[in-house]
Amino acid sequence: MLKSNVRLSAGVGVGVGVLTAYWAWRKYFNDPPLQWEEVGEVASLIMYPIKSAYGVSVQNAQLTLNGLTAGPLQDRSFMVVTEENGTFITGRQAGALLGVKITLGDDHTLTLHAHGHDAIKVDLQSTIKQSRTIESKVWGESVRGVDCGDMVAQWLTAVLYKGETRVRLIYKGGVMERRPPRKLTYYTFPRIKDSDSLSYQDTAAFHLTTVTSLDDLNSRLDQPVPMANFRPNIVVGGTIEPFAEDSWVAVRVGNAVIRKIKPSERCLLTTINPENGERHPDHEPMKTLRSYRLISQPLELAKTWAAKPVFGAHFALDHGGEIRVGEKVMAATVSANPHISVF
Secondary structure, rough: OOOOOOOOOOHHHHHHHOOOOOOOOOOOOOOOOOOOOEEEEEEEEEEEOOOOOEEEOOOOEEEEEEEEEEEEEOOOOEEEEEEEOOOOOOOOOOOHHHHOOOEOOOOEEEEEEOEEEEEEEEHHHHHHHHHEEEEEEEEEEEEEEEEEEEEEHHHHHHHHHHHOEEEEEEEEEOOOOOOOOOOOOOOOOOOOOOOOOEOOOEEEEEEEEEEEHHHHHHHHOOOOOHHHOOOOOEEEEEEOOOOOHHHHHEEEOOEEEEEEEEEEEHHHHHHHHOOOOOOOOOOOHHHHHHHHHOOOOOHHHHOOOOOOOOOEEEEEEEEOOOEHHHHOOEEEOOOHHHHOOOO
């Protein structure tokens, strides 16, 4: 189980203790109906139209198979790749990408902003019509996208690499409507379905965190970090215990239902300041998270994630629908649904 100093309570507030308590349970199909309980409200919704770029907060969004959608924008529907061989670029390779901000015009133009650079626009309709397709890979899995043109490519090359490494911006457009779930070779999570889908996300269509989990982490840090360091799509607020999301196997907001497929293991991307692209000199918040958020069961997974603490969780879509900030959040917990486990 996770090493944690947070208080434990029954039901939804069981915290990290139940994250691995039922790891041996592998039954998933033919489950009885879920038992739900109210756990809080939607505190914020954030989309990242360009993979690894700055988040866009929205008041309402559709939960779709490929992630959050608001108007013509969808989560992780654009991606930066190298011009030479199509290798995907994230904030791990180019910290400045985290600070690239996005606005959407009424004329379906995407405007990119970066400190010290003039803004640049991308006409989405023209991009789709040009249909110049670029092949790429996300963690070894083939993806494709429509090239967004020379102007934005030159702009990103200057912003990210000062002209030294040439990159392109691709858009999933109409050339990649559905991408099968990522095949994880290090562990088999029983709640990932073949029918799940992604755009350019690493692993899952949705990433959920809670306000109280961040509050708990920040109480242990000399310098608090914002939620932006963890790049969630859905943030749940309320009076729940820190890391209550460890015990959730599904979440419902209105008619929309998402299914937890795995905890979210964290990497060094969390140590990069999204405002300036600089890494924390003491590797925070990873250093502190490793002191109390590493799993110990199941052993196979604990070995693989020996240096990767858990913060938040990954979810896939079971039933789509619109959700809004402030709406009531219902959760199905392990304690009320012991026949289900993410392990």
